[in-house]
């Protein structure tokens with residue numbers, strides 16, 4: 509039992525930690541010096557791929573590096589077993605992220621519009637992330653933990669009035685990236 513307990517806890521902790529990593533890097537890197545790769549995700553287009561997808565490759569590289577670090581085949585005696593489970597947690601987060609963000613919200617590969625519950629809240633929260641124009645300001649930088657949309661709207665109003673962000677007046681139509 510204890511043999512499986514530690515790995516399960518490591519995977520769960522990694523998934524939670526990745527939501528923090530995604531939030532922080534979205535807010536401070538992607539909307540900061542990394543805007544060049546993120547910008548096309550915030551602009552209308554009809555391409556299949558976005559430069560922003562390069563960030564998914566960064567996530568994949570993090571996961572693969574951890575699997576390598578945990579593998580005796582790669583690391584020999586120096587293999588560090590927890591790394592395998594950390595790599596698996598990053599992989600799980602990547603799957604959750606793409607299902608929620610690329611699938612549910614942006615409808616890149618399936619169309620299901622949730623009418624109620626947490627799934628609806630996830631969609632609303634991320635749509636409100638796309639309510640600002642450009643890299644300044646903005647709300648809801650996380651992906652899996654979504655705040656109450658009413659609170660997010662109030663925060664957007666505050667940012668507009670304070671001149672921190674340019675906020676779109678009308679709700680965005682459902683589309684590939686907006």
Ligand SMILES: [Zn+2]
Nearest residue numbers: 534538546637
């Ligand atoms: Zn963004």
Ligand SMILES: [Zn+2]
Nearest residue numbers: 549609614634
């Ligand atoms: Zn998005």
